[in-house]
Every structure is written in C-alpha cells, then in structure tokens.
Amino acid sequence: MDATRPKPTLPPGPKPLPVLGNNHSFVKDPLNFLQTLHQTYGPMATIYMTDTPSVVLFEPEHIHYVLAENPRNFTSAEFAQGLQEFTGHGLFNLDGDTHRQQRRLVQPAFHRKRVDSYADTMRQYTLEMLDSWKVGDQLALDQELQQLTMRIVAKCLFNVDLGLRNSNLGQAFTDILENQPRLLETILKLRIDLPFTDYGKRQRGKRIIDKVIYQLIAQRRQEGGDEGDFLSMLLATTEDGHGLSDTQIRDHIMTFVAAGHETSSNTLAWTFYLLGLAQNESKYATLYQELTSQLRGQAPSLGDLSKIPYTEWTINETLRLYPPAYLIGRRAREEFTLGEYTLSAGTFVLISKWVLHRRPDLWEAANEFRPERWRPENAKNIVPWSYIPFGAGPRMCIGMPFAQLEMRILLATMLQRFKFRIAPGFKMQTDPLITLRPKNGLQVILEPVS
Ligand code: HEM
Numbered sequence: 001m002d003a004t005r006p007k008p009t010l011p012p013g014p015k016p017l018p019v020l021g022n023n024h025s026f027v028k029d030p031l032n033f034l035q036t037l038h039q040t041y042g043p044m045a046t047i048y049m050t051d052t053p054s055v056v057l058f059e060p061e062h063i064h065y066v067l068a069e070n071p072r073n074f075t076s077a078e079f080a081q082g083l084q085e086f087t088g089h090g091l092f093n094l095d096g097d098t099h100r101q102q103r104r105l106v107q108p109a110f111h112r113k114r115v116d117s118y119a120d121t122m123r124q125y126t127l128e129m130l131d132s133w134k135v136g137d138q139l140a141l142d143q144e145l146q147q148l149t150m151r152i153v154a155k156c157l158f159n160v161d162l163g164l165r166n167s168n169l170g171q172a173f174t175d176i177l178e179n180q181p182r183l184l185e186t187i188l189k190l191r192i193d194l195p196f197t198d199y200g201k202r203q204r205g206k207r208i209i210d211k212v213i214y215q216l217i218a219q220r221r222q223e224g225g226d227e228g229d230f231l232s233m234l235l236a237t238t239e240d241g242h243g244l245s246d247t248q249i250r251d252h253i254m255t256f257v258a259a260g261h262e263t264s265s266n267t268l269a270w271t272f273y274l275l276g277l278a279q280n281e282s283k284y285a286t287l288y289q290e291l292t293s294q295l296r297g298q299a300p301s302l303g304d305l306s307k308i309p310y311t312e313w314t315i316n317e318t319l320r321l322y323p324p325a326y327l328i329g330r331r332a333r334e335e336f337t338l339g340e341y342t343l344s345a346g347t348f349v350l351i352s353k354w355v356l357h358r359r360p361d362l363w364e365a366a367n368e369f370r371p372e373r374w375r376p377e378n379a380k381n382i383v384p385w386s387y388i389p390f391g392a393g394p395r396m397c398i399g400m401p402f403a404q405l406e407m408r409i410l411l412a413t414m415l416q417r418f419k420f421r422i423a424p425g426f427k428m429q430t431d432p433l434i435t436l437r438p439k440n441g442l443q444v445i446l447e448p449v450s
Helices: 023-028 030-041 060-069 077-087 096-110 112-116 119-131 141-158 168-177 183-188 198-223 230-236 246-260 262-276 278-295 302-307 309-321 400-417
Strands: 044-048 053-057 138-140 327-332 336-338 341-343 348-352 418-422 429-432 436-439 443-448
Touching: 023 030, 030 044, 030 348, 053 060, 060 327, 060 336, 060 348, 077 198, 077 246, 077 327, 096 112, 096 230, 096 246, 112 400, 119 141, 119 400, 138 141, 141 168, 141 230, 141 246, 141 262, 141 400, 168 198, 198 230, 198 246, 230 246, 246 262, 262 278, 262 309, 262 400, 262 418, 262 436, 278 302, 278 309, 278 400, 302 309, 302 400, 309 400, 400 418
Parallel strands: 053 348
Antiparallel strands: 044 053, 138 443, 327 348, 336 341, 418 443, 429 436
C-alpha cells in the first residue's frame, strides 16, 4: 500500500439515526434539509440515506468536476431505478460505454433542425387549448399544462394525437404520471401491483402504452417511410449496420416521455406563478409589452423567437429558482479527491441545484425573480457552473433544445390570450418528488389581457 496516499475522509454532516440514517429529515422537507446542510457545513456535507455515505455538493467547481471534468468515474443509473419500471434501458438507466453508444445513436432525433420542425405542433395544440377556455374560468393550470405537454410530446415522439383530453392512451399516461413513486416508496422499494396502489396504477398505464408503442413499431417497420417524428428517427438509426431493437426503441421513447413533459409543464407552471405574484407585476408588464409589440397577438413562429429575448430570460430565471431536476445523483467508481477530502470508491455524490441556484454569495438578491439578470451584459457576470438546470457534461439533458423551444412557444402564446391571475387565497408550495412539482397544483382565474 502507498503510505503517501491520503486516507479516505468524509466531510462533516448531521448525525444519522440508527437504521433510519438521515432519511427522516430528508423525507420531511428535502429542500429545507439541503439548505440547512449548506448553511451548517459549507461546501459539502455527508448524509446517510443507506449504509453508504452520500456527500452532498454545493460548490460550482466540485459539481463541474463530477459532471463534466471526470464523469467516467461516476455512475448514475442506480439513481433512476425508480423510473426503470417505465423506462427500461433508456438513457437514464445506462452507464459507461453502453450509455455513450446509445446516446450517440439517439442524438440525431434531437438535432436542431428536427426539433425545430415540431414548432407548428406546439403552436397548434396550444391554440386549441386556449380556444377551449374563456375569461372568468378558474383552472388547475398545472394540470392543463401537463395535458398539453403530454399531447405535444406524444405527437412529436410517435405521431399520435391524444386529443384535448380523456383518450384511453392519455389516461394511461396520466395514471403513470399522477402516481409517481414517492420518496418512501423508492427508498423502501415497495412494489405491490394492486388496482389501488400507486405502483399498480402505474403498471396498468404501462401495459396500455406498451401495447400501443409496440404496435406502432411493428406497423412502421412494415410500411417504412419517415413520418417526421422521433420514432421514425429511431427506426432509421444504425451503427455498424445494426439498428435498434424494438425493445430499445420502446425504452428510448418511454424515457423521452418520462423526461420530456413534466419537466417543461412544471417549469411553465412555476413561471405563471412567479409572473402572477404582486411583487413581480413589473416583470409581467415588461414581458407582456415585449410579446404584444413583437408578435401583435400572433402565436410565435420559429423565426419570431429571436425577437422575444425577455421570454427566454423569464424561463431561465424560473429554471434557476425552481429547477425541476433539483437533485442529481452519482456514485464513484474509484477513490477521488475533492477539496480537502479524499472520498472512497462507492461513495454516493448528490448535487443540489436547489441550493446552488439560490446561494446568496453567488447570486445577487438570490431569492428574487429577476429575468433581467439574463440580459447578456449581466449574464456575463454569472459565476461559471453556478447555473445548471439541464445538468452538464456527457449526461447533460439531451432534450434541452426541445424543452427550450416548447416553453417559449407556449408561454408567448398563452400570455397574449389571457391574463392568469392566481386564485385568491391560493398558496403555491413545492412538492419535491423526482422533479420539483407545485404541490396542490396552480389554481388561476382567466382575465382579459389589457
Ligand atoms: C425544463 C425541461 C427540462 C429540464 C429542466 C431537464 C433537465 C435534465 C437534467 C438536469 C438532466 C441530467 C440529469 C443527470 O445529469 O443525471 C436531464 C437528462 C435528460 N433529459 Fe432532460 N430536462 C428537461 C426536458 C427534457 C425533454 C423535453 C426531454 C426529451 C424530449 C428530456 C430528455 C432527457 C433525457 C433522455 C435525459 C438523460 C440524458 C442522458 O443520461 O444521457 N429532457 N434532463
């Protein structure tokens, strides 16, 4: 043994309870727990969710090291075990060479030109949703947005229209999405397939969707041709003369469904919430002014997006305050050194975007909603790696161009049709499941635009 090598050490952290470790504090209020860890222990802290220690990182350069500088030393798939029942061997559930190879294969489906071709679907479905509403309606906006982004993603992925609501397939997706594994279910690995359990409801949804997807794959393989959707791209993709199997295609499609609509719909729900707060009235006014002067009541086309930068900054700012993937997990393959600590192989690493994006020493008025901070002259002062809503490195969100396009089109189209007033007495709260959802949804009342 090399006597000069430093012995593995762990950063400080809260005392774990026997058996429970630190799970009780984490499950009770994850966001507050993470903030307190940073306030108490500084750059990193050790917690116990299992027998193996988890080191939570809060420093931009440490986070960069794990995600982008030395990503080969860190695996990720075991953090997506909860999703695996739905996503099989999609990107979330792969590591190492297999992940790199599969990512290369599916990448063409996310090329800018291909993604841009979905702008019309995004616009059209948003307009149809808006046409079904009228001034004075009170809505659960989070659910409407979820239906809309699901409808968009189903059309873009496999060219099926779920309709405005209540299709069998739509219900199957809802079954899966509304019964996401709770933290406790994930930690305790509860799997009880009964009609009334969350797991059972997800399984029922999955069986319906699987049937449809496999039928579509068989039909497309027979008929050939490019329908302009992700499925066509995945069927056409090959490496060394080998294409993807039916199961691989199904798993990739399901991964894009799982990753690709709740994240966008939740971000939009938080955006409407932030814009609806009395203290952000001037931000709403600036955004509305930009939209009406540039778009004059029309839903934006692809070419219009460069004319509405404040819309983009507004979304950037929501993603700072409410990053949907608020915690990223990795596990070290081999011993590694971060700051003054040498951490053993096998250690879990957790990256807290919730804390990083709100650190008062990195962000001026960190808790305030200020889209202006994304103006290029201001954005150049942002500390590198202090903002990573889409992650970083080789596992960075592959769907980012899709999400950015979709969120801008939906926001710009919706805000020109109605003013969204938060229902009186309604309180928005965070609900950190796998992604950062608004707890109790978002109740709004539709008002005419001025
Ligand atoms: C606001 C919207 C979105 C946010 C904030 C977001 C965020 C993220 C983040 C942070 C990661 C990296 C996780 C990690 O490093 O472990 C990720 C990965 C991923 N995202 Fe997104 N995402 C969004 C939308 C989408 C969309 C629309 C799609 C697909 C249509 C998508 C597909 C994926 C996939 C497949 C991965 C796994 C990539 C890999 O492991 O190589 N995401 N996303």
